[in-house]
Amino acid sequence: MKNSQPKISIITPSYNQGQFIEETILSVLKQNYPNLEYIVIDGGSSDNTVDIIKKYQDKITYWVSEKDNGQSHAINKGFRRATGDIITWLNSDDCLTKDALLQVADIFKNPNINFIYGECIHFNEQGDKPLIPLPKENLKTLRIYGFPFEQPACFYKRTILEQVGYLNEEYHFAMDKELFTRIALYTDMHYFPITFCKFREHPDAKTGNIIDVARKENNQVLFNFFASLPNTRLVTYINKLGRKHKLYQHPINQYEVNYQFNRKELKLIFTKTIQPIFSDNYKNKNYKKNIAIGTELISHMPFVFFANKYLMSFFIKSIKKQILSQ
Structure with missing residues (x-):
């Protein structure tokens, strides 16, 4: 039937x-x-x-x-x-x-x-x-x-x-x-x-065809997600960082967060989110932005930053490129 x-x-x-x-x-x-x-x-x-x-x-x-x-x-x-x-x-x-x-x-x-x-x-x-x-x-x-x-x-x-x-x-x-x-x-x-x-x-x-636009939208989705989480100290900092460096504009909508993320999980999500941003900045020769974001991450999340070889690599390469361009 x-x-x-x-x-x-x-x-x-x-x-x-x-x-x-x-x-x-x-x-x-x-x-x-x-x-x-x-x-x-x-x-x-x-x-x-x-x-x-x-x-x-x-x-x-x-x-x-x-x-x-x-x-x-x-x-x-x-x-x-x-x-x-x-x-x-x-x-x-x-x-x-x-x-x-x-x-x-x-x-x-x-x-x-x-x-x-x-x-x-x-x-x-x-x-x-x-x-x-x-x-x-x-x-x-x-x-x-x-x-x-x-x-x-x-x-x-x-x-x-x-x-x-x-x-x-x-x-x-x-x-x-x-x-x-x-x-x-x-x-x-x-x-x-x-x-x-x-x-x-x-x-x-x-x-x-439009991979750069797609990446920007992916970043927007992830930062909207952070903006919707309970107002913990780490999330507050992530939101502040996103606004300061214009990594996203404004949350388009709010998610219903019924899963309790611990700090380790949030840091993991955040570092995976920030990696393509460093890559895009480097590709677009926006070395100053990588240096600014990296410097702030070192101040607030040193263990997360130094444990991530990908972020460290682009941070160091951006510093070298910025010095050579002066």
């Missing part, structure tokens, strides 16, 4: 991905999952995308092609329309693997599971790349600063999404990280060694 399996909602946002979207659609429809809700939200494509969608419209639960405010807005439109028990989004250049949804449904038979993630194969025009297994640790800190999984490899209950809120549409690159940060602070994330999806690498991929 159709309803013997939980309803799974898949949302595919799309814009001018006519060369890829058919493979994406087929990867979903060929799951032959008996209780599928498939929603395609197109942003008014001018290529052959709509023709391809129409080709399969009798098997697609709902689709629309109209101008929107970007990918996050398109996905949220799908979220609002979805009625499934389990939900995720699959971009129009990625694919599900064979029988992925049946395996997902089987896992969610455990009522204590709200969010799962698995493996993801990267591929390009040359074919599949070797699978790099994910870290097996289930550390809350890893979920906050790293998120070692690919977005299409995760599935979650729609009730969780309703409780933490939809995507923040102010983000265009780090919207998944921002959402998953909220979810990580709300419920456990469970890893399963199953390959659920394939992630396409191609020259027009959004994240690959």
Whole structure:
């Protein structure tokens, strides 16, 4: 019977991905999952995308092609329309693997599971790349600063999404990280060694094209997280440091923090957050900023700073470069 399996909602946002979207659609429809809700939200494509969608419209639960405010807005439109028990989004250049949804449904038979993630194969025009297994640790800190999984490899209950809120549409690159940060602070994330999806690498991929903007959004997400934590001495300092050196602007929203981080965990998250900032400053020849941040970290968090070889290396290299540039 159709309803013997939980309803799974898949949302595919799309814009001018006519060369890829058919493979994406087929990867979903060929799951032959008996209780599928498939929603395609197109942003008014001018290529052959709509023709391809129409080709399969009798098997697609709902689709629309109209101008929107970007990918996050398109996905949220799908979220609002979805009625499934389990939900995720699959971009129009990625694919599900064979029988992925049946395996997902089987896992969610455990009522204590709200969010799962698995493996993801990267591929390009040359074919599949070797699978790099994910870290097996289930550390809350890893979920906050790293998120070692690919977005299409995760599935979650729609009730969780309703409780933490939809995507923040102010983000265009780090919207998944921002959402998953909220979810990580709300419920456990469970890893399963199953390959659920394939992630396409191609020259027009959004994240690959504007990597600097994506990094800035990732930094914003993490500093918003710090701004929302209980007002401990360490968090107060981190917020002060972020404002002083303009590492972030203002918190866009507040997270519900129901996990008590200890000082060691907070320091670990913070150092992992600050590392790419040092790297970006060095790459952009902003040596003075690295020196200023490093000097302040030495004053307030010397053990954390000196224990991190990555930060120390960029701090010392920035000093040398600044001296040579004078």
